[in-house]
Amino acid sequence: GQSLEQPSEVTAVEGAIVQMNCTYQTSGFYGLSWYQQHDGGAPTFLSYNALDGLEETGRFSSFLSRSDSYGYLLLQELQMKDSASYFCAVREGTGGFKTIFGAGTRLFVKA
């Protein structure tokens, strides 16, 4: 069946680097996305990896290893505003029209 595993919580200090992992088991894998969601808000798209390797966008980097069914999101120079939930999501199914989300990692950034 389909499953995405993420640690439930991560705590880090302002200015530090944090890595949030995601392992997945799905059918017809097309790519791995990451979304950020602040309390009470809607998710916002951060990044997408279709191929193995690292993608960098400012302070955010996302990595994918298709052979290991594994990816991670790396946040550098943490800021208090980065405190939020982070979801990995797999694009799958026939034609890649479906995106299945993990349960999310809650990131707490401390001063």
Added chain:
Amino acid sequence: SQTIHQWPATLVQPVGSPLSLECTVEGTSNPNLYWYRQAAGRGLQLLFYSIGIDQISSEVPQNLSASRPQDRQFILSSKKLLLSDSGFYLCAWSPQGAYGYTFGSGTRLTVV
């Protein structure tokens, strides 16, 4: 620019009552449209997706249904709400062939 509108923002409905949530997208054509539900502190559960008018796929067999009467309009309905239908309902869209979704602001539904 493209925008997505979802309403209402909050809704309190009694058990057994009907439901209709509406989502519209502006500034694009033939978008892929999605309905997700999120329980408190949990991930997003895909309910329905649509790649075109009258092309709707259901992911979860339950008392919800979806319709797409126009290209950029997606409606989530129920004839009789259950307590378990409470949650945060999110509509999303993406261009054809794109991989990032843009979500609406969501509807927080409480069934009492």
